[in-house]
Amino acid sequence: MKPTSHAFADNAHRALDDATLQQALAKAGVGFVAKRRAAVAELPEFDALRQAGRAIKDHTLAHLDHYLLRFEETLQAAGGQLHWAETPDAACAAVLEICRDAGASIVAKGKSMVGEEIALNDALEGAGFEVVETDLGEYIIQIAHEPPSHIIAPAVHKTRAQIAALFEAHHRQPGLARPLESVPQIVDEAREVLREKFLSADVGITGANFLIAETGSTVIVTNEGNGDLSATLPRVHIVLASIEKVVPNLEDASVLLRLLARSATGQEITSYTSFFTGPRRSEDPDGPEEFHVVLLDNGRSRLLGGAFHDMLRCIRCGACLNHCPVYGAVGGHAYGWVYPGPMGAVLTPLMVGLEEGAPLPNASTLCGRCEEVCPMAIPLPKLLREHRRQEFDRGLVAGRSRWALAAWAFLARRPALYRLASRAGARLLHKLSRGRGRFAKLPLAQAWTAARDLPAPQGDTFMAQWRRSKRG
Amino acid sequence: MRVALFVTCLVDLFRPGVGFAAVRLLERLGAEVVVPPEQTCCGQPAYNSGDFANARAIARQVLDAFDGYAHVVVPSGSCAGMLVRHYPELFRDEPETLARAEALAARTRELSAFLAEHGSADTLDVRFAGRVAMHDSCSARRELGIGAAPRALLDALGAARVEFEDAEACCGFGGTFCVKYPDVSARMVSDKAHAVTASGADVLVSGDLGCLLNIAGRLKRMDSPVRVYHLAELLVGIDGVPGIGDGDTR
Numbered sequence: 001m002k003p004t005s006h007a008f009a010d011n012a013h014r015a016l017d018d019a020t021l022q023q024a025l026a027k028a029g030v031g032f033v034a035k036r037r038a039a040v041a042e043l044p045e046f047d048a049l050r051q052a053g054r055a056i057k058d059h060t061l062a063h064l065d066h067y068l069l070r071f072e073e074t075l076q077a078a079g080g081q082l083h084w085a086e087t088p089d090a091a092c093a094a095v096l097e098i099c100r101d102a103g104a105s106i107v108a109k110g111k112s113m114v115g116e117e118i119a120l121n122d123a124l125e126g127a128g129f130e131v132v133e134t135d136l137g138e139y140i141i142q143i144a145h146e147p148p149s150h151i152i153a154p155a156v157h158k159t160r161a162q163i164a165a166l167f168e169a170h171h172r173q174p175g176l177a178r179p180l181e182s183v184p185q186i187v188d189e190a191r192e193v194l195r196e197k198f199l200s201a202d203v204g205i206t207g208a209n210f211l212i213a214e215t216g217s218t219v220i221v222t223n224e225g226n227g228d229l230s231a232t233l234p235r236v237h238i239v240l241a242s243i244e245k246v247v248p249n250l251e252d253a254s255v256l257l258r259l260l261a262r263s264a265t266g267q268e269i270t271s272y273t274s275f276f277t278g279p280r281r282s283e284d285p286d287g288p289e290e291f292h293v294v295l296l297d298n299g300r301s302r303l304l305g306g307a308f309h310d311m312l313r314c315i316r317c318g319a320c321l322n323h324c325p326v327y328g329a330v331g332g333h334a335y336g337w338v339y340p341g342p343m344g345a346v347l348t349p350l351m352v353g354l355e356e357g358a359p360l361p362n363a364s365t366l367c368g369r370c371e372e373v374c375p376m377a378i379p380l381p382k383l384l385r386e387h388r389r390q391e392f393d394r395g396l397v398a399g400r401s402r403w404a405l406a407a408w409a410f411l412a413r414r415p416a417l418y419r420l421a422s423r424a425g426a427r428l429l430h431k432l433s434r435g436r437g438r439f440a441k442l443p444l445a446q447a448w449t450a451a452r453d454l455p456a457p458q459g460d461t462f463m464a465q466w467r468r469s470k471r472g
Numbered sequence: 473m474r475v476a477l478f479v480t481c482l483v484d485l486f487r488p489g490v491g492f493a494a495v496r497l498l499e500r501l502g503a504e505v506v507v508p509p510e511q512t513c514c515g516q517p518a519y520n521s522g523d524f525a526n527a528r529a530i531a532r533q534v535l536d537a538f539d540g541y542a543h544v545v546v547p548s549g550s551c552a553g554m555l556v557r558h559y560p561e562l563f564r565d566e567p568e569t570l571a572r573a574e575a576l577a578a579r580t581r582e583l584s585a586f587l588a589e590h591g592s593a594d595t596l597d598v599r600f601a602g603r604v605a606m607h608d609s610c611s612a613r614r615e616l617g618i619g620a621a622p623r624a625l626l627d628a629l630g631a632a633r634v635e636f637e638d639a640e641a642c643c644g645f646g647g648t649f650c651v652k653y654p655d656v657s658a659r660m661v662s663d664k665a666h667a668v669t670a671s672g673a674d675v676l677v678s679g680d681l682g683c684l685l686n687i688a689g690r691l692k693r694m695d696s697p698v699r700v701y702h703l704a705e706l707l708v709g710i711d712g713v714p715g716i717g718d719g720d721t722r
Contacts, residue, residue: 012653016659368615369640387522397521405518412515422485447651458488461485
C-alpha cells in the first residue's frame with residue numbers, strides 16, 4: 001500500500017467532513033472505551049498483571065535471539081517449517097512459493113496486520129491466486145477495496161447501511177436476495193458466502209498474536225472462529241508473524257492473553273483462543289498437511305536497544321486507538337498507511353520513513369491517554385516526541401515552523417528582552433480588543449480563530465505589574 | 473515559608489490576574505512569595521517540537537532562576553509537569569544537571585496540589601455557591617495525578633460541582649498542535665465545549681490556562697453562557713472580574 005501519511009492534514013480534513021464516517025466513529029469509540037473500563041474494573045489485579053506482562057516482554061526482547069531460535073527448534077520438532085523473512089518482499093516471496101508448491105488456487109485468509117504490512121493480498125492476487133478474507137471485517141473492506149482503518153476492527157469506519165449495500169452489490173445471485181436490515185441478517189449472509197470458500201480453499205493464512213518458544217505453537221484470538229477454519233480446513237496452513245511476537249512459554253502467553261482481550265474488546269477472553277502446533281499428526285482427526293510460519297523482521301531488530309525499543313512490547317490490542325482523541329476524530333484511514341492511532345504514529349515513520357510519516361507524530365496533543373490504557377505500558381507520548389526530535393535534528397521541520405520556534409526561543413532565553421516583548425505584545429493585544437475581551441479574527445491567528453475566539457490579554461503582563469507593585 | 477512562584481508564560485501574557493490570585497492564596501498560608509525575575513517559559517514549546525537544545529537551555533535558565541527556594545509553585549499542571557517529569561528526562565545523560573533537575577522536581581508543586589497540601593481550604597475568605605465544572609488538564613491528571621486537590625478546594629468554596637461527559641478527554645489545545653492541525657483541534661474543543669455547556673455549569677474552571685483559553689474561545693464562539701476562570705481566580709473571588717474571553721461590560 002502506497003502510504004499517504006505525508007498528507008495527514010488533508011486526509012484528516014476530508015475525514016472530518018465525511019458525515020457517514022463521523023457517525024460510524026462516534027458509535028465505535030464510545031463502545032470500546034466503556035467495555036474496556038468495565039472489564040478492567042472487574043479485575044483488581046489488572047495493574048499487577050500489566051507489570052507482569054511488561055516484564056515478560058522486556059525479558060523476551062532482551063533475549064530475543066535465544067527465544068526465536070528456540071521457537072524454530074520446537075516448531076520443527078512438531079513438524080512445522082520456519083521461513084525467516086527480513087523484508088516484506090522476502091515474506092511475500094516465501095508465501096507465494098508455499099502456495100505454488102501446494103498447487104493452490106484459492107487462499108483463505110484470516111486477519112493479519114503483518115499481512116497488511118507486507119501487502120500480501122496484492123502479491124497473491126498479482127500471482128494469480130484468489131484471496132478470500134474470512135474475518136467479517138476484513139471481508140467487508142476486501143470487497144470495498146479499502147485498507148483496514150483499525151488494527152482489530154478493520155471495518156469500524158463503515159456503517160451498517162454501507163455494509164448492507166456492499167453485500168447487495170457483491171452477492172447478487174440466486175438464493176441470496178434476502179433483506180439485509182439487521183446485524184444477524186448481514187452476518188448470516190457473510191457466513192453463507194464464506195463457508196463455501198473455506199471448504200474450497202487450498203491454503204489458509206492466519207496471523208499470530210503470540211509464538212511460544214517452549215512448544216513451537218502459534219496462538220491467535222478471534223471472535224468469529226474464522227481463524228480456526230482458515231487453519232484447519234485447507235491442506236496447508238501458513239502463519240504470518242513478526243519477530244516480537246515470541247514469548248517464552250504458555251504461562252507467559254496466558255498473562256498476555258488476559259491483558260489483550262480486556263484491553264482490546266473488554267472481554268475476559270475472546271470467543272476463540274486457538275493454539276496451533278505443527279501439521280496434523282497421524283492420530284489427529286483433522287488439520288493441515290503442512291504447517292509453515294513466515295517470520296518477518298521488517299526493521300524490528302534494528303529497534304532493539306534503541307530509542308524505540310519499548311514499541312516492540314506492543315501486542316496490537318488497539319486500546320490506544322480507541323482512547324485517542326485524534327483517532328476518534330479522523331479515523332484510521334487518515335493516518336495513510338497500515339497502522340493508525342498512537343501506535344501507528346510511532347510505527348509508521350519507522351517502517352515507511354520519517355520523511356513520509358512525519359505528520360503522524362506531530363498530530364497529537366501528547367495527552368497521554370494512550371500510555372495510560374496501554375497494557376504494555378509503552379510510553380507512547382515519549383516515543384512520539386522522539387520522532388519529533390529526530391525530525392527536528394534532521395532538518396525536516398518546515399521552514400516557517402522552524403523560524404517561528406527559533407524566534408520564540410531567542411526571546412525565551414533572554415529574560416530582559418522577553419519581558420519587553422511580551423509586555424509590548426500583551427498591551428497591544430489588550431488595546432486592540434477594545435474591552436471586548438476576545439478576538440473573533442486576528443491577523444496571523446486564523447488557525448486559532450477559524451473555530452474559536454482568541455481571549456485577549458487582560459492588560460499589562462504579570463511581570464510588569466509585579467515589578468510596579470514594588471515587590472519584585 | 474518562602475515560596476517561589478513560576479508564573480508561566482501564558483499567565484504572564486494573557487491572565488496576570490491568575491498570578492495575583494495565586495500570590496494571595498499563598499500569602500494567606502503565611503508564605504512569603506518571591507517571583508524570580510529571570511523566568512520566561514518552561515521550554516515546553518521547544519521540547520514538544522523536538523528542539524531539545526533550546527529546551528535544555530531554557531530548562532537550565534529555570535534551574536538557575538529557582539535555585540535555592542524550598543518551594544516552587546506553578547499555577548499550571550502542564551508547566552509543573554514539564555519541571556517535574558520532563559526536566560529529569562532532558563538531562564538523563566548529564567549527571568550534574570540531572571541531580572539539580574531532580575532536586576527542582578522534588579521541590580515543585582502545581583498550585584492546587586500545594587494549596588490543598590498546606591490547608592488552604594481553611595483560609596478561603598469567599599464562597600461560591602454556583603455550579604462549577606472542573607476540567608483537569610491532561611498533564612495534571614496523567615503526569616501529576618492531580619484530581620482530588622482542586623475538587624477539595626471547590627468543595628471548601630461551597631461550590632456545587634457538576635460532572636460532564638468524557639471528562640478524561642483532551643480539550644484539543646496541545647500547545648502548537650492547535651495551530652498545526654486546526655480542524656482536528658477544533659473538533660476536539662467543540663466536543664469539550666458542548667459537554668461543558670450541556671452539564672448546566674455556570675462556571676468552568678481548570679488549573680491550566682492553555683486549556684482554558686482554548687475551551688473559553690470555543691464556548692464564546694458558540695455563545696455558550698458558561699463563564700470561564702482559572703481555579704485560583706475562583707478561590708479569591710470573581711466578583712467584578714470578567715471571565716476568560718468576556719468583555720469589560722459583562
